[in-house]
Amino acid sequence: DGHSPSACLITKTDTNPFFVKMREGAAAKAEELGITLNSYAGKVDGDHETQVQAIETCIANGADGILLTASDTSSISPVVQQARDAGLLVIALDTPLEPIDAADMTFATDNFLAGELIGKWAAATLGDEASNAKIGMLDLAISQPTVGVLRDQGFLTGFGIDIKDPSKWGDEDDPRIVGHDVTSGNEEGGRRAMENLLAIDPFINVVYTINEPAAAGAYEALRAIGRENDVLIVSVDGGCPGVQNVAEGVIGATSQQYPLLMASLGIEAIAAWAKDGTKPEATEGKNFFDTGVSLVTDQPADGVESISVAEGTDRCWG
């Protein structure tokens, strides 16, 4: 129809480095393919309303496709359907919609798997001590957005703890868990939450963190009382500062995700859709296109597949 193809990228926020990189990847690919890209984001983590408004805007703008990292995976379905009815290709990035076929395709990391990897690694690294571990859980927010729940519950599962209801954290009764606290996914929250948990039990020796900035904050709190060397911190994301922190021993291991890859693949898919109406295919044997997750650590543990920090640094995103 004469105009150049256009695409929308809608992320949960645009303040988290993860989504910042995702946008950079999409923008680079879009420029390469001559696609107009408009980016939108929620105002805060879990902002569903703004995402709905963004999808509506894309429909009004006559875009060809939408790359969506949904804050609320089930509630978004009706408006996604509206977009698909209007002829837009909708690709879920990072987080699958519920049901997963609400989107045309999903390019995702499995957040539960990401958590599970670090959980297994932590348990394996502690060995027999795992049964006496004292675990601090640094989560995202009290509104318990899904990504936070998936990572948290994945970690606990990997560590070998009964997670009860997998749709929320905080209902576990395993005595090894000292407590949960929330961090907003940044250094500030990480430090305060760690201090709070240390005040409950100063002998915490395993710390799960929602992402690497929170891990860096937790590390500062541990350093303040001189315990930075005897606590195992694990995290999820795989951003370059995070991987560097793994290299320097601040973080023991992190699950690396690939937002740039997801975004550029998504843009390519939209370009193809705009050109001749072809839809992307799912990974063999899965109902989504898995962009993968890898455990980054220099202390590999038996039975947990991992990549080295050097490799992680090559593939990191920020």
Next chain:
Amino acid sequence: MSPSDNHESAASSAVDAVAQFEDTRTGLVGRLQNRLHQTPSLVPLIVLLFSVILFGVLLGSRFFSPFALTLILQQVQIVGVLAAAQTLIILTAGIDLSVGAIAVLCTVVMGKATFSYGIPPAVSVAIGLTVGTALGAISGWLVSRMKLPPFIVTLGMWQIVLAANYLYSSNETIRSQDIEADAAFLQFLGTKLQFGGATFTLGVVLMILLFVGLAYALRSTAWGRHVYAVGDDPEAAQLSGVDVHKTYMSVYMAAGLICGLAGWVMIGRFGSISPSATTGVIGNIQAITAVVIGGISLFGGRGSIAGALFGALIVGVFELGLRMAGADPQWTFMLIGLLIIAAVAVDQWIREVSA
């Protein structure tokens, strides 16, 4: 009569005329100034029209389509309804930080009632509205009887309601598909009315009716006059015969009820019920923004509720317009910040010029 005040009798033959002043402003500008002076809520209306035209010129028919223009209405319906509640509170010189949180809690209550306790949807809606009203009543009581500042009361209420909302719902979302299947009435306000490309939802209609109704009540009933009087000066209102306590209670309860309605509108708009809806966290600031852009004084007792609707629409126009123009979200955020200051500065300026 004592002789001492004979001199005052000289006043008895005083001329009764006072200085009469004519309005010297004539012509189009003069008449406009006059009109603005009499109806200050025209100011946000003018800003609204101006911003629609601005984006129309910038974006052309993409923006000037029935689809896009009615989309704005749909996008502001929740904030609009919350702004109506906020206006009532602000007119009494208060401020309500809890509006958004109450709305979200009401959605959760409606959902829980239907899906966990098996109550018929229509009754669940009524229960949700009752909960909103009751929360409003608590705030009202604390403000009116305990004489606590509204800012504090609703700040506390905000946190309490938000936490209660997460705890009560166990952070569980009720999916749109399930609601549609089992309790479609909860989504009733999402019902669409299509006229060509233009789409109205019952939620939008409700919002407009709400503003019309409140505008009538505030202007043409004793209750409305009392709301203004209490906002102006509660002590003077008390002394001149207004039941200040009753007025506060009615205002806070009405605001709570309207927040409940906003909750129902939310279910209609989003289909699902999610305790983590952002309205709970930022709905208050959005509503306050709409109210102040609408020219309603934060000091109470002054302003017309229509302004709040225009204020919400102005923000909606800017947000959609900037998004459609492809502005980065942070730039949009920043421009809305500028807009808030600019709108109020323009308002101030027009009032001064037209004084």
Next chain:
Amino acid sequence: MSPSDNHESAASSAVDAVAQFEDTRTGLVGRLQNRLHQTPSLVPLIVLLFSVILFGVLLGSRFFSPFALTLILQQVQIVGVLAAAQTLIILTAGIDLSVGAIAVLCTVVMGKATFSYGIPPAVSVAIGLTVGTALGAISGWLVSRMKLPPFIVTLGMWQIVLAANYLYSSNETIRSQDIEADAAFLQFLGTKLQFGGATFTLGVVLMILLFVGLAYALRSTAWGRHVYAVGDDPEAAQLSGVDVHKTYMSVYMAAGLICGLAGWVMIGRFGSISPSATTGVIGNIQAITAVVIGGISLFGGRGSIAGALFGALIVGVFELGLRMAGADPQWTFMLIGLLIIAAVAVDQWIREVSA
């Protein structure tokens, strides 16, 4: 003298005594009431002591340890400094929603100056403080000269600064280790002073000195009297010879500078520099909460700045205490909401009883 007012001369031999009223309250309670009446900032201090004792009894030596008690100081240092800025604004009957955002922007500016432009850290800190002061000056000018309500100005400023902060920093974090290696001065306020289990940081010391200094300035200098006068009634202050514009400007600039200091404190506390620090989003509400729990009137002109420090500490004690007592984050959030309302209600009650 005209004969008409002879009667008034009868007043010349009037008795000069007026009714003398003795304070009938004696005993311990009476003296306490009297004391509270004279020094209302004692009220939050009492609430603070009471809450420390409460958690001390509940949690025993875990809470009553030098570690936990000084941890509270460390945890409140940022909010405390922001509350000092907020107090100044609130004393002039304003409110500042932008304090947290300005603090975060200042951290980013300090980091960028050092790491992107290679400016020496000490100069970068100065640049950061200047930026804070300049932003305060803009708000002050809009409030004082354009006569815009502070709520609106700082609401807009909040959004603008926050967005500018993300855009300017491209959301990039500067790691603690890098700062330590290349620009340790930025972390200067994180320097620890250890006394047994008790840990103080220079940031905590700065916070306390700031409160002492401001308390002195507000009570014992002409500037302080002018701040109160302007907050009480700006028109009366103007008529009785206060340079209201200068006072507003000095207050907003001082608040901006203090926000810059809060930014420096943040770097010291977190080690790293992150544009997405939560303080940018909720620092304003936290600071306002501290101020109001500290008994400072939102209507301006009344209250003592020491109250704001006590208010911040009360919240800090409750947050840590509740967490240590095993309340989960959602319950803690809710209980803080209740605390806000309860603290202000108790304050109101004590004032009434001691009136």
Next chain:
Amino acid sequence: MEPILKARNLVKRYGKVTALDHADFDLYPGEILAVIGDNGAGKSSMIKAVSGATIPDEGQVWLEGKEIKFRSPIEARDMGIETVYQQLAMSPALSIADNMFMGRELRKPGIMGKVFRQLDKSAMEKFAREKLSELGLATIQNINQAVESLSGGQRQGVAVARAAAFGSKVVILDEPTAALGVKESRKVLELIQDVRSRGIPIILISHNMPHVFEIADRIHVHRLGRRLCVIDPKDHSMSDAVAYMTGAAVPEMAA
């Protein structure tokens, strides 16, 4: 004759200050009772206590022989006591008509009034205009003008007109002419006499002795929080009154 309004042993304390110290008070039907006294003597406190604006700490009040305990000014108004307070109780942003009818608005007849509770603005405006004309304030151009745009004198006029129009048993005026010019003051004095001629008793607080002696039937002298004495203006000179209220002389009857 029974007093229409009677108070005994009223006590009101504000913290350390005892504003009313066992004050007594009597108002007889159809009279103009002036209350005079120094600044801070407790005159305003006394009339606030009998009109429900404050609740006295001790003491009793009787209206037409029945003991009453007002908990708000609304209750006093409902019983026919209208008061113009020293700090005028007006809502500055509302119109003159709105202010005059505050708390007793007229509703439209028929369904609009009953069901939709619509105000009958035109009726209220008409009434307000009439009452203001009686006071010689016909010059107010626009009855829908906000009260804040009136001069202090005009505002006081509106308050007095409201009290005079609605008071059915007692009208209380606390320094109604303090801010008024000569001409405007005279109008208020005329209005007071007018109200009395309708049989309604009036309490007038004033510092203007000539005015007090001109229209009062009895003069209540208040001093140090209590009634010092009641004098008849025909038997006492203004100098006597001033001497009593300032403490320069002691009234015989009290002596």
Next chain:
Amino acid sequence: MEPILKARNLVKRYGKVTALDHADFDLYPGEILAVIGDNGAGKSSMIKAVSGATIPDEGQVWLEGKEIKFRSPIEARDMGIETVYQQLAMSPALSIADNMFMGRELRKPGIMGKVFRQLDKSAMEKFAREKLSELGLATIQNINQAVESLSGGQRQGVAVARAAAFGSKVVILDEPTAALGVKESRKVLELIQDVRSRGIPIILISHNMPHVFEIADRIHVHRLGRRLCVIDPKDHSMSDAVAYMTGAAVPEMAA
């Protein structure tokens, strides 16, 4: 003799209202000039225009023969013009001493005052107490009392004392006795004469004709936003003055 304060053709409009309509004004050294006029005649507007509280739309003001254009009351104060405004300019929550010295606080001598800018509270309190005693307000128990805890009369006393103490060229009083009792009013009148005896001219706005005729040297009659005439109280009766200001009669000289 040259007027010390002179104004010509002052115009001030508030929206539709013309508060000052080419008003003229003269104050001569050492005199007490009374300004009388109906409510809303524009008296307060005029003194606000000459004391910097409002900026007139048109017209000129001269102080001691030099044209001045005040942009704020501070400038007027710095030139020795002290004003007590009709709505008292006080900060209710601050103490009496704070209010008296607002904007011209005394600092401690030595380093505490110079470097730390510490206020000399005891000196200010001592001065404030002296000035209030002169006014017969010695009964204020505590000079550190907040102004809001004073009675209206006491408050007016504080404002007058402040103006009298600091006015070096002109003292302007806008209805200083409106809320005062007989005794307190007399004190203010005495104070006014006291200030004049120090050679400082005074402008007194009042509705109380006996007071005006008792102490004024000349009387400026204001009507409908402008000066109608200036009369000598020795040549005219109070009835004349009232007739002129209310428009019941037209002054000869103006005719």
